[in-house]
Amino acid sequence: MLTIKPCERTNEVNVTPAIGRIHSLNQLPTNMREGCRVALSGTPGTGKTTISRLLHSEGFDVLSMEKIAEKHNCLGELDSSDNSKPIDVELLISILRNTWDIIPSDITIIDGHLSHLLPCNHTIILRCKPDILEERLVKRGYSKEKIQSNVEWELIGSAWNDNEGKDGWLELDTTELTENEVKERIIKWIADDFKPNAIDTDIDWIASMEE
Structure with a gap:
């Protein structure tokens, strides 16, 4: 079982701007910028890489799951069917359980399919x-x-x-949203202290097809 460490919070008092007016990392109050790891996961094609780039442009640190796997020798040979290298996720998890004991100094986005399996503090799932x-x-x-x-x-x-309603879990349907709209919703979620999806907003494609 993965042990997920919550982000530490300080007792520092800040004047918090309205959540809807926060559009970048620098606009977050200091007490909302405590370091933590946020997985940005989802099926290939849902927009992870694009959104990661936009979040990086707003001041967030971004790490690629593939680069992390490469650093720890957890990458396989190139798969010609999708031009990607398979990641030994189990090995990577076992390594990161030890190396990720220390919480990063800044909010760090971990971009990659299956990054939700890594020992991150919070998780964003992009759907389509x-x-x-x-x-x-x-x-x-x-x-x-x-x-x-x-x-x-x-x-x-x-x-x-399996993770419906868990703390620090955000699920977004990117099908009809612009890239900037997805980015803005993620930043708003972070500013709102990583509140989980309401149960009635969970995405179930099979159920929607039966309606």
Whole structure:
């Protein structure tokens, strides 16, 4: 079982601006900028890399899960079906349990599919309607097998559903949102002390198809 350490909070008093007016890391009050790790996960094609770049432009530290895996020799050979290298997630988790004991000095975004499995303090899951996701993956040139497995993963969403209502867990449907809208919602969530999704906002593609 992973041990997730909560972000430490200080007793420093700050005048907090309205959450809706916070658009970057620098606008967060000091007591809301305590260091922690935030996983940015989701099926390939949901927008993780793009959103990570936008968050980085707003002052957040961003680390790629692939780069972390490479640093700790947890990368496999290149997979030609999607031009990515498989990560030995179990090995990486066992290493990070020891090396991530110290909380970072700043809020750090960990970008990568399955980053929600790493010992992070909070988690963001980007979702996308399966039919739109399929179109995105076709444009990327993924093989039919890779497209099918990723679309099925998104459709079932079992990994995400197991965490419904957990603290520090945000699930966002990116299908019809602009990149900036996704970024703004994430920053608002951070400013609102990482409050979890309301149960009635959890995403269930199968249920929506049956309606």
